Amino acid sequence: MTVEPGTRVLKANEEAIKAVAACLAAGGLVAFPTETVYGLGADARHGEAVARLYAAKGRPSFNPLIAHVADAEAARGLARFDAAADKLAAAFWPGPLTLVLPKRPDCGVADLALAGLDSGAVRVTAHQIAPALRAAFNGPVVAPSANRSGHVSPTSAAHVLADLRGRIDMVIDAGPCAVGVESTIVACLGEPSLLRPGGLPREAIERVLGQPLAIAPIADDAPLAPGMLSSHYAPKARLRLDAEAAGADEALLAFGPTPSASVTLNLSPRGDLIEAAANLFSHLRALDALGAQRIAVMKVPHEGLGEAINDRLARAAAPEAGVSK
Ligand code: TXA
Numbered sequence: 001m002t003v004e005p006g007t008r009v010l011k012a013n014e015e016a017i018k019a020v021a022a023c024l025a026a027g028g029l030v031a032f033p034t035e036t037v038y039g040l041g042a043d044a045r046h047g048e049a050v051a052r053l054y055a056a057k058g059r060p061s062f063n064p065l066i067a068h069v070a071d072a073e074a075a076r077g078l079a080r081f082d083a084a085a086d087k088l089a090a091a092f093w094p095g096p097l098t099l100v101l102p103k104r105p106d107c108g109v110a111d112l113a114l115a116g117l118d119s120g121a122v123r124v125t126a127h128q129i130a131p132a133l134r135a136a137f138n139g140p141v142v143a144p145s146a147n148r149s150g151h152v153s154p155t156s157a158a159h160v161l162a163d164l165r166g167r168i169d170m171v172i173d174a175g176p177c178a179v180g181v182e183s184t185i186v187a188c189l190g191e192p193s194l195l196r197p198g199g200l201p202r203e204a205i206e207r208v209l210g211q212p213l214a215i216a217p218i219a220d221d222a223p224l225a226p227g228m229l230s231s232h233y234a235p236k237a238r239l240r241l242d243a244e245a246a247g248a249d250e251a252l253l254a255f256g257p258t259p260s261a262s263v264t265l266n267l268s269p270r271g272d273l274i275e276a277a278a279n280l281f282s283h284l285r286a287l288d289a290l291g292a293q294r295i296a297v298m299k300v301p302h303e304g305l306g307e308a309i310n311d312r313l314a315r316a317a318a319p320e321a322g323v324s325k
């Protein structure tokens with residue numbers, strides 16, 4: 001299948017779901033909403049489609065992809081679950097949790113999608129269109145976030161189009177994503193460990209496991225979750241974190257009750273971390289669109305979803321390798 005010059009934008013309905021399934025089966029690329037962020041999907045077993053997906057994102061091909069599956073049973077066909085993985089899948093799927101597990105040799109997922117690793121990432125999403133999509137396309141779909149590599153993740157169809165218009169076949173528009181930050185990634189390859197804080201708070205995972213999660217050491221040159229390069233989530237503006245107020249040349253990204261005259265955008269005027277996560281990427285994009293050169297970001301509490309928000313803010317503030325911002 002060749003990419004059409006334009007990207008079709010489809011409202012989420014029965015006909016759209018059928019068109020998406022046919023497109024995936026033909027090796028096409030389709031962006032669709034999940035509860036966390038919009039994903040860019042391709043048939044996980046179709047090596048050429050996976051290659052096109054990397055090309056569309058401009059993603060380094062060593063970066064492995066998450067396979068979206070229908071349920072825990074389908075995931076068991078791709079990867080081996082230990083006791084911790086069993087507990088987590090039972091407690092949190094469908095939901096914003098990705099598990100990294102030993103892959104089965106016969107899993108059928110294209111080698112390129114796994115970037116040559118012995119492990120694979122699997123996830124069962126909770127979005128309202130997910131069951132219909134899964135019924136229409138029967139098989140694993142690899143889906144990284146539907147942004148150009150190095151940009152912030154999209155939480156609306158408009159964000160997807162801003163990055164990928166003309167590079168992908170279609171996008172399903174079902175409005176903004178409820179969670180707004182990517183899934184939490186936990187590796188169950190021994191002691192369960194947190195590879196990426198995300199939409200499922202660490203505390204909830206630790207309660208189910210009855211033990212603290214190890215934090216996987218992530219180094220930029222040999223990262224276990226390669227998407228965790230320190231400057232991965234990058235708006236164009238330079239960010240100053242933990243600010244109390246904006247300087248003369250800065251836009252203010254606020255959190256909590258703040259005198260409105262000083263605020264450019266507020267992640268959550270009432271200080272709610274769930275609302276702040278849902279607004280994070282769209283506010284960063286909006287500040288870029290306003291042409292802000294410098295953004296002062298107020299402190300966000302480091303609990304619950306605050307861990308994922310602070311992680312993304314720290315990456316957004318990190319200078320890109322070789323690029324001065
Ligand atoms: O919320 C999400 O997880 C979204 C939605 C679309 O599902 N997807 C997403 O995918 O954030 P992506 O590709 O942008 O981030 C997936 C992360 C990357 O950092 C990747 O390196 C890591 O998962 N990953 C995938 N397979 C891995 C593996 N076998 N071992 C370690 N990290 C892995």
Ligand code: MG
Nearest residue numbers: 144145153227
């Ligand atoms: Mg991503």
